[in-house]
Amino acid sequence: MQQQHGPIINSRKQFLLRGSTKIIVEFFEYCVNSLLFQRGLYAAEHFKMTKKYGLHMLVTTDPAVKEHMANILKQVEEWLMVSKVEKLILAVKSKETMAVLERWQFDIRNEKDDPSYTDNGASPSGSRASAPPKTEQQIQEEIQAIMRQITACVTFLPMLDGKCTWTILCQAARDAEVPTTWSDADPHLIQNPEQVKLRSFSTNMHRVDAMVAYRLRDD
Amino acid sequence: MVFKTPENRPVGTDVPPRSLVPSPRRSVLLNGATSKLIVPSSAASPSDPASPSSNRSASTPTPNAAPKKFKPTYTNLLQSLKDSATNGSLTGNGARKNMFSTSRLVSSSSKLSSMAPLTPTTSSQSSPTSTTPKSTPTVAALSVFSSSVLKDSTQDTLNKTPNHNNNNNKMELLSFLGKRSSSVAGLLSSTPSRYRDAMPSPFGEPTPCQSPSTPQSATKSPPRRPNPQIFGRSMSTTFTRTKSTTPTTTSVGLARTVSSGNLHGTKLDIVSNDWKAPGGSSPKKNKGKKIFIQGDRFIPTRTATTITDAHAMLDLAKSIAMNPSANGQSSTQAVAEACGLSLGSRILSFNAEAPCLDDRGASAVRKMYSRHGSFNRSLSSSSMTNLLMKRTILTSPERVLDAPGLLDDYYLNLLDWSCLNVVAIGLDKSVFIWNAETGEAENLVTLPGATDAITSVSWAFDGAFLAVGTFSGDTQIWDVESKAMVRSMGGHLARVGVLAWDKHILSSGCRDGSIWNHDVRLPNHKVAELLKHTNEVCGLTWRGDGAQLASGGNDNLVNIWDSRTTTAPKFTKTNHTAAVKALAWCPWQNNLLASGGGTADKQIHFWNTTTGARVNSLNTGSQVTSIVWSKDYKEFMSSHGYPDNNISVYGYPSLNKIVDIPAHESRVLHTALSPDGQSVATVASDENLKFWKLFEPRLKNAKGGKLTRTLSRSGSFSAGTSKGLGMDDYDDENAPGGGPVGSTGRTIASMTRIR
Numbered sequence: 001m002q003q004q005h006g007p008i009i010n011s012r013k014q015f016l017l018r019g020s021t022k023i024i025v026e027f028f029e030y031c032v033n034s035l036l037f038q039r040g041l042y043a044a045e046h047f048k049m050t051k052k053y054g055l056h057m058l059v060t061t062d063p064a065v066k067e068h069m070a071n072i073l074k075q076v077e078e079w080l081m082v083s084k085v086e087k088l089i090l091a092v093k094s095k096e097t098m099a100v101l102e103r104w105q106f107d108i109r110n111e112k113d114d115p116s117y118t119d120n121g122a123s124p125s126g127s128r129a130s131a132p133p134k135t136e137q138q139i140q141e142e143i144q145a146i147m148r149q150i151t152a153c154v155t156f157l158p159m160l161d162g163k164c165t166w167t168i169l170c171q172a173a174r175d176a177e178v179p180t181t182w183s184d185a186d187p188h189l190i191q192n193p194e195q196v197k198l199r200s201f202s203t204n205m206h207r208v209d210a211m212v213a214y215r216l217r218d219d
Numbered sequence: 220m221v222f223k224t225p226e227n228r229p230v231g232t233d234v235p236p237r238s239l240v241p242s243p244r245r246s247v248l249l250n251g252a253t254s255k256l257i258v259p260s261s262a263a264s265p266s267d268p269a270s271p272s273s274n275r276s277a278s279t280p281t282p283n284a285a286p287k288k289f290k291p292t293y294t295n296l297l298q299s300l301k302d303s304a305t306n307g308s309l310t311g312n313g314a315r316k317n318m319f320s321t322s323r324l325v326s327s328s329s330k331l332s333s334m335a336p337l338t339p340t341t342s343s344q345s346s347p348t349s350t351t352p353k354s355t356p357t358v359a360a361l362s363v364f365s366s367s368v369l370k371d372s373t374q375d376t377l378n379k380t381p382n383h384n385n386n387n388n389k390m391e392l393l394s395f396l397g398k399r400s401s402s403v404a405g406l407l408s409s410t411p412s413r414y415r416d417a418m419p420s421p422f423g424e425p426t427p428c429q430s431p432s433t434p435q436s437a438t439k440s441p442p443r444r445p446n447p448q449i450f451g452r453s454m455s456t457t458f459t460r461t462k463s464t465t466p467t468t469t470s471v472g473l474a475r476t477v478s479s480g481n482l483h484g485t486k487l488d489i490v491s492n493d494w495k496a497p498g499g500s501s502p503k504k505n506k507g508k509k510i511f512i513q514g515d516r517f518i519p520t521r522t523a524t525t526i527t528d529a530h531a532m533l534d535l536a537k538s539i540a541m542n543p544s545a546n547g548q549s550s551t552q553a554v555a556e557a558c559g560l561s562l563g564s565r566i567l568s569f570n571a572e573a574p575c576l577d578d579r580g581a582s583a584v585r586k587m588y589s590r591h592g593s594f595n596r597s598l599s600s601s602s603m604t605n606l607l608m609k610r611t612i613l614t615s616p617e618r619v620l621d622a623p624g625l626l627d628d629y630y631l632n633l634l635d636w637s638c639l640n641v642v643a644i645g646l647d648k649s650v651f652i653w654n655a656e657t658g659e660a661e662n663l664v665t666l667p668g669a670t671d672a673i674t675s676v677s678w679a680f681d682g683a684f685l686a687v688g689t690f691s692g693d694t695q696i697w698d699v700e701s702k703a704m705v706r707s708m709g710g711h712l713a714r715v716g717v718l719a720w721d722k723h724i725l726s727s728g729c730r731d732g733s734i735w736n737h738d739v740r741l742p743n744h745k746v747a748e749l750l751k752h753t754n755e756v757c758g759l760t761w762r763g764d765g766a767q768l769a770s771g772g773n774d775n776l777v778n779i780w781d782s783r784t785t786t787a788p789k790f791t792k793t794n795h796t797a798a799v800k801a802l803a804w805c806p807w808q809n810n811l812l813a814s815g816g817g818t819a820d821k822q823i824h825f826w827n828t829t830t831g832a833r834v835n836s837l838n839t840g841s842q843v844t845s846i847v848w849s850k851d852y853k854e855f856m857s858s859h860g861y862p863d864n865n866i867s868v869y870g871y872p873s874l875n876k877i878v879d880i881p882a883h884e885s886r887v888l889h890t891a892l893s894p895d896g897q898s899v900a901t902v903a904s905d906e907n908l909k910f911w912k913l914f915e916p917r918l919k920n921a922k923g924g925k926l927t928r929t930l931s932r933s934g935s936f937s938a939g940t941s942k943g944l945g946m947d948d949y950d951d952e953n954a955p956g957g958g959p960v961g962s963t964g965r966t967i968a969s970m971t972r973i974r
Contacts, residue, residue, distance in 0.1 A: 041573075064574035072569045086564050095783045165575065165783060169568045178567060183810050185568035186830045 020205035021080040053144040087171035091188035095163040100188045107209040142201030612878045616909035627904035630757040632675045634889035639682030645673030677718035688715030708744045721761040728756025747785040758802040771799025790831040796820045803846040815843025849914040850896030860886030
């Protein structure tokens with residue numbers, strides 16, 4: 001009985017993890033795309049409008065940027081699947097000084113890290129008074145709220161003057177397998193930052209907390 | 220409810236009122252309480268003639284407060300009292316107002332000791348009190364409380380005693396209620412002063428006025444009904460008790476109430492106004508509702524846990540700051556934790572930089588200049604497993620060519636090997652190219668100027684163009700195919716000692732310390748000027764992906780530039796104590812740079828160019844003239860000067876010396892790696908150009924035949940292996956068998972002689 005039970009639960013967890021990873025990667029992709037547009041990192045003609053999360057999201061059309069992003073996201077997805085990602089960070093830097101001007105941070109936590117998924121029926125699922133799993137609709141609404149908030153952030157973030165570039169950082173577990181295309185980087189922290197916590201969303205596996213840190217104009 | 224039926228009216232029994240004799244003060248409070256309780260009970264209005272209904276209302280004074288919700292606590296009770304008062308004053312429908320006013324008038328009537336006529340309501344109320352005056356204290360107490368506690372307790376008791384004459388039961392009940400009522404009085408007295416102050420005012424000083432009224436009332440009100448009326452009794456007794464012990468007084472008080480009925484209109488307004496101020500004020504209501512304003516609208520998700528966590532972290536950080544020694548080893552970790560960093564994780568970034576869309580038009584040209592192979596090719600697993608195998612490196616040169624006229628200048632860079640397997644060497648005024656595949660050599664460039672000289676050569680990545688730096692400060696680009704100069708880019712004020720390509724960008728380092736980036740496609744070629752060095756730039760090399768440029772100079776600096784910013788270097792390293800000529804990027808770790816210092820330094824430093832950290836250092840014991848990383852092995856080669864003029868191969872990151880070869884008779888000036896990554900060419904001031912097979916590919920049973928095949932496949936040299944790997948000096952002109960090796964040696968020699 002238990003022998004049968006174990007793999008089923010594991011596969012269920014795997015199933016949830018895959019779905020959750022997909023949601024997070026997709027969210028991150030749209031988020032980065034949106035920020036690239038909102039913060040004017042690329043000209044507006046490099047973007048096209050698509051409908052996603054019940055919103056009009058702008059997605060880049062440039063093949064180079066697309067490929068670059070796909071490369072990153074592919075690896076991020078791999079790490080997410082083995083639960084090695086702790087933070088995803090989009091840093092916006094000045095091209096002139098290479099100073100970090102903005103830092104969008106997405107903390108990813110494994111929310112359902114309780115043993116009932118792996119325990120072989122030691123604690124029957126009925127005993128745990130867990131909330132019913134979130135529907136796709138609920139998750140999408142939460143994401144939509146974040147996206148709206150990010151769009152709204154433009155109103156208070158300082159203008160990015162000069163040419164800027166961006167970098168995606170991934171804070172991964174120390175034992176994560178790192179391909180040669182990735183290397184250790186400095187955390188791109190902002191000195192004396194102004195931080196604004198944004199909304200969060202959670203899938204049935206992960207919880208994502210968003211935050212933006214930016215540098216105030218040193219007057 | 221127990222009191223629904225008049226038959227249940229238990230209070231008609233005789234209970235001596237003396238047993239509960241409240242102090243005047245208490246009586247006032249009780250009055251206040253009773254009146255408050257009665258206020259919302261709309262059913263007990265004078266307009267409602269039915270006595271049962273008024274009874275019920277008296278027993279359940281707060282219609283909106285469901286009995287089941289009550290808990291047997293006095294705070295609840297008090298709350299209910301207040302609520303009822305507020306409700307009464309706020310809703311203010313006619314019935315309630317009337318009821319309200321009657322309750323007032325009960326007390327105020329004592330002042331107006333006037334007419335006896337009884338309205339139906341009042342008479343019904345007054346009649347029982349007159350008949351059973353002794354039971355009044357009990358009823359008063361009941362009406363005071365009217366909460367479920369008392370209802371439950373007293374009403375049950377009352378139900379059990381349908382016989383109204385049971386005095387003993389009543390006595391018990393009375394004593395019980397007396398305790399309760401006193402405690403309630405205490406509670407009420409502890410209520411905010413405004414309530415207390417407000418309460419007596421509508422009653423208009425009841426106590427002094429009552430004394431004259433009592434005798435009249437006693438005579439005027441005859442008992443009409445046997446049916447006891449709780450409300451009426453309660454009102455009357457509270458006042459009468461204080462003044463007189465005569466049982467008849469109660470009925471008088473009520474009679475007055477009735478008689479003052481015509482004043483209701485005016486009195487009511489006054490009373491309700493008085494009541495509105497204290498009772499109807501919003502605080503009472505809010506107290507019941509409890510409105511919480513949660514969170515900050517700017518900080519949507521701040522939970523209690525994060526704040527407590529933050530406090531805990533703050534405490535932790537404080538404790539660390541207070542006694543750093545106490546924590547000892549773990550202080551770093553503690554600090555990291557307090558700062559929200561986790562030591563168990565690493566921050567990674569994708570190597571490739573974000574694409575820059577501004578120079579999109581250049582993509583075609585960029586493709587033209589793009590390099591053939593990727594420096595980032597991952598090492599195969601087989602080579603990884605063989606890494607621990609013993610390395611055997613030939614300590615004799617594979618080939619030796621003559622390089623006459625080579626300027627013995629450490630600061631120049633006169634040797635390069637193209638991806639098309641062509642070696643270029645600058646010999647004084649000329650550049651010779653030697654095809655390692657065919658062994659053919661030819662003179663590509665000869666400068667016309669009398670004092671001019673070649674100071675640097677560098678192959679473009681496709682091997683079709685050669686950049687040449689000159690003593691006069693020109694940077695020339697030569698087409699190898701047509702042997703013609705494509706363009707000459709002037710501007711430097713001093714000799715161009717070093718050149719480095721990144722796609723279409725040619726960087727040139729000048730003696731005055733400036734580094735220029737030339738876009739070779741543009742007429743206005745100079746696109747950037749990197750100014751940091753204060754002395755001659757002698758080392759310059761682009762990272763494989765073109766994201767960073769490392770430069771070393773005679774000012775002992777190592778500068779690491781980001782390709783996107785030209786105003787200042789990303790890092791400036793001052794660790795070297797001599798001129799830095801040797802610079803090399805690690806092919807398998809993108810952000811690892813090795814830099815070697817000159818005679819006074821003898822160090823090789825390894826840098827993480829992302830963080831700027833020095834990750835390793837090695838003292839070589841000799842001047843470092845160049846560093847070459849292996850593509851296949853995790854090794855690098857360094858060439859040295861005095862005293863041994865040797866070349867050494869080290870493992871990385873172990874930094875163990877694998878082999879040390881005394882290569883030349885004087886200091887080794889320049890080195891170049893073959894395109895297949897196996898051989899290294901070195902040229903020294905002894906005017907010898909030697910080829911070393913340092914990074915031979917690992918082969919099982921590496922026999923001669925296989926080796927030959929590898930060589931021919933890789934095409935680094937022609938089939939000279941058949942003749943053996945012996946030295947071929949250019950002096951050996953008459954060597955038997957000739958062969959490509961010998962001929963090439965001669966070719967260069969002859970060329971130099973021709974020159």
